[in-house]
Amino acid sequence: MGDILSQNEIDELLKALNTGEIDVQQMQTTTQEKKIRSHDFRRPSKFAKDHIKTLQIINDTYARLITNFLSGYLRTLVQVEVANVEAVSYYEFNNSISNPVVLAVVDFTPLSGSIIFEISPAISFALVDRILGGKGTMIDKVRGFTEIELAIIERIIIQILNLMKEPWENVIAIRPRLEKIETNAQFAQIISPNEMVALVTFNARIGEVEGMINICIPHMVVEPIISKLSTRFWFSTVEKEIIGESKELIEVKIKNTVIPIKAVLGRTTISVNDFIELQPGDVLPLDSAVNGNLEVLVGDLLKFYAKPGVRKNKTAVKITDVVKREDE
Known part of the structure; x- marks a missing residue:
């Protein structure tokens, strides 16, 4: 919004128009002029x-x-x-x-x-x-x-x-x-x-x-x-x-990461009183079957099922199935 003219400024402007000090036609021509940007054809600016x-x-x-x-x-x-x-x-x-x-x-x-x-x-x-x-x-x-x-x-x-x-x-x-x-x-x-x-x-x-x-x-x-x-x-x-380099770096670090894996032979529940009375030679029945699959946990996540066995005189488990999660 333009500046607001006072009454004195309006009177001065009308007086100048009446005396011919300001040409209305010239004012209109000036306002209609277009802005021109110079361009040197001998040296065109090719680099922005x-x-x-x-x-x-x-x-x-x-x-x-x-x-x-x-x-x-x-x-x-x-x-x-x-x-x-x-x-x-x-x-x-x-x-x-x-x-x-x-x-x-x-x-x-x-x-x-x-x-x-x-x-x-x-x-x-x-x-x-x-x-x-x-x-x-x-x-x-x-x-x-x-x-x-x-x-x-x-x-x-x-x-x-x-x-x-x-x-x-x-x-x-x-x-x-x-x-x-x-x-x-x-x-x-x-x-x-x-x-x-x-x-x-x-x-x-x-x-x-x-x-x-x-x-x-x-x-x-x-x-x-x-x-x-x-x-x-x-x-x-x-x-x-x-992003590509970071992805490769992350993959290498993940492959070299050490994670705990444990096989669960079975679970059971006993009372505190029975727990206190436990002696060497007592037998605790587990909830897993003799020929059933063992749970193999990666961290705290169930990832595999396996069968117990022996390999090179060491207790071992053989992976029989991979647990598929719904979110995968």
């Missing part, structure tokens, strides 16, 4: 917020796996965490890269196309220095990479890419494979400059050295599975897997 959120969740897990792997591999303090996930054009990503840089072109099988795994020079040189026995310090002057340094970096990237399978398994079973490593962004033109990509940026810290790690995922690569890149689908898949 839900897709970005799912990529954030996937790469949060990936960051933890990289942290654990590099901490053990380099035997030093390593911290990798997701800084940002956004949709940009490939031109913007490529234009922001400074040379030299480590650009790993990765085949994203079974999806068609490739993604780019970028490691900043600071982190790359820190990795090489640490593996060769150094403290993992930052170099004083940025220079190009030698063949030996690239070979060392290539080995690390291959192992890091193998860690990518686990975070993506709830969406698709990928088999990332390193195609090549480029140190110049001009030689890593895998798609059109105007193509939209999801850019995942990691903050990486190795000892005292800080730098960035970027993963560039073109939309055309994940387009066949874009419907699975939603938090609703992702969480429903995770929940189903957790």
Whole structure:
């Protein structure tokens, strides 16, 4: 409900209409205007917020796996965490890269196309220095990479890419494979400059050295599975897997559970006075027949009927029937 005008405000409004200060036709035209949402056809937004959120969740897990792997591999303090996930054009990503840089072109099988795994020079040189026995310090002057340094970096990237399978398994079973490593962004033109990509940026810290790690995922690569890149689908898949794993775990624990089983030879009822007078050699008649079945209880539940006997000089019972309950 709109605001209620006072009498003075009504008088002022009528006075403005009479003097021509307010045009009634203009007021009607203004109220009939439609809201327009701008759309850039050169940069269509192909990644929805839900897709970005799912990529954030996937790469949060990936960051933890990289942290654990590099901490053990380099035997030093390593911290990798997701800084940002956004949709940009490939031109913007490529234009922001400074040379030299480590650009790993990765085949994203079974999806068609490739993604780019970028490691900043600071982190790359820190990795090489640490593996060769150094403290993992930052170099004083940025220079190009030698063949030996690239070979060392290539080995690390291959192992890091193998860690990518686990975070993506709830969406698709990928088999990332390193195609090549480029140190110049001009030689890593895998798609059109105007193509939209999801850019995942990691903050990486190795000892005292800080730098960035970027993963560039073109939309055309994940387009066949874009419907699975939603938090609703992702969480429903995770929940189903957790339920399946929990079921198997429960079954294993139940199978290994120790439960008491006892065979009842028979029952009888006597008075307290007779019980007090019992002496060795007295005979108590039971309510079960000589050739009748014995009750076998699992805990306090009647589960089987059996016949008494002997096996390997030990008293035993042989199961003759299984009790079926109505609720089963």
